[in-house]
Amino acid sequence: MRTEQHYCPDSPQGLRMRMVAGLVVILGSLGLISACDGSSGADGGTGSLVVAMTDAPVHSAAEVWVAFSGVTVKPESGPPIDFDFSEPRSMDLLTLTNGETEVLLDAEGLPVGRYEWLSLHVNAEFDGVMDSYVLTDTGDEIELRVPSGAQSGLRLVSGFTITTNQTTSLVIDWDLRQALVNPVGQPGWFLRPALRISDMARYGTISGIVDEGLLLDESCSNDLGRDLGNAVYLYEGHGVTPSDITGGDSDPIVTGNVSLNVDEDRYEYRLHFVSPGDYTIALTCQALDDDPEVDDGLDFVAPTDVTVIDGEVHTVNFD
Numbered sequence: 001m002r003t004e005q006h007y008c009p010d011s012p013q014g015l016r017m018r019m020v021a022g023l024v025v026i027l028g029s030l031g032l033i034s035a036c037d038g039s040s041g042a043d044g045g046t047g048s049l050v051v052a053m054t055d056a057p058v059h060s061a062a063e064v065w066v067a068f069s070g071v072t073v074k075p076e077s078g079p080p081i082d083f084d085f086s087e088p089r090s091m092d093l094l095t096l097t098n099g100e101t102e103v104l105l106d107a108e109g110l111p112v113g114r115y116e117w118l119s120l121h122v123n124a125e126f127d128g129v130m131d132s133y134v135l136t137d138t139g140d141e142i143e144l145r146v147p148s149g150a151q152s153g154l155r156l157v158s159g160f161t162i163t164t165n166q167t168t169s170l171v172i173d174w175d176l177r178q179a180l181v182n183p184v185g186q187p188g189w190f191l192r193p194a195l196r197i198s199d200m201a202r203y204g205t206i207s208g209i210v211d212e213g214l215l216l217d218e219s220c221s222n223d224l225g226r227d228l229g230n231a232v233y234l235y236e237g238h239g240v241t242p243s244d245i246t247g248g249d250s251d252p253i254v255t256g257n258v259s260l261n262v263d264e265d266r267y268e269y270r271l272h273f274v275s276p277g278d279y280t281i282a283l284t285c286q287a288l289d290d291d292p293e294v295d296d297g298l299d300f301v302a303p304t305d306v307t308v309i310d311g312e313v314h315t316v317n318f319d
Contacts, residue, residue, distance in 0.1 A: 045164035045165065046109050049105060053104050053172055055175070056256055061094065061136055065091070066091055066122060066124065067089070068085065068120060072121065076114035083105060112162050119156070156172070169200050170198070170200075178255070202276060204276060206270070206271040208268070210318045215230055219299055230257065233284065234252050234255070234281050235253065236253050237278055253279075278308075281304055
């Protein structure tokens with residue numbers, strides 16, 4: 001395995017978001033967000049907020065439709081501010097992979113100041129209404145519901161600042177590999193709030209090539225014929241011992257598929273919108289066995305430390 005890093009020019013997706021969002025700002029997965037330039041303060045001014053969605057792909061579904069009914073933000077001083085949509089905004093999250101995004105809240109005006117949290121409102125109940133649903137890879141349509149005990153997880157508690165005449169732009173990654181659960185003996189599928197929030201102004205990218213020999217190991221449970229079952233898992237911090245998804249604190253913060261690039265005849269992966277910081281990345285060829293509700297004891301290949309720097313692509317090859 002080898003690692004390297006180099007400067008990342010603006011991607012088409014990043015340019016599109018900048019045109020939508022204007023001047024944007026940072027946030028870390030657990031950090032604070034603040035607008036570039038301008039100043040915050042209680043001068044009665046206004047700024048604006050853009051919220052967009054993206055997704056880390058999953059193997060078990062062809063489409064994943066989620067109906068959003070609104071967004072709420074909470075000022076540090078004052079009651080929550082609701083943005084209720086006149087009609088639910090439905091998105092197929094599986095079209096929002098590989099750096100693609102779709103705007104959910106489009107440059108809405110907000111008073112200048114600090115904000116404590118942002119909450120997503122989702123229509124996902126097992127009520128016979130196909131507002132949020134999954135189309136499985138076998139062609140079945142199954143209702144999605146956010147478990148009652150997980151509703152609070154739709155609230156993202158990272159703070160942010162709205163500053164005068166500036167736009168704060170956030171992108172939320174709903175990692176479906178961690179979010180989709182088929183509860184045995186219960187109707188519908190669960191849609192867990194496996195959310196990661198980042199900013200379009202300060203982020204890095206992690207990408208790399210995977211040697212095919214690692215995917216042919218006798219321990220693999222992948223399906224190379226259908227290009228399924230190979231993935232990289234990213235964990236916060238250096239020196240992390242990788243583990244599969246269990247719904248606990250040790251879960252990866254994001255996952256990404258390893259897929260065959262037919263033109264280049266090689267296996268590749270790419271993780272977008274990674275906030276600056278220290279991470280551990282690892283490869284598994286047993287991703288098809290990862291049940292997000294239990295510890296499956298997956299095998300991982302050579303976990304590697306990587307430090308993400310704003311505006312750079314960091315290459316981690318598995319060979």
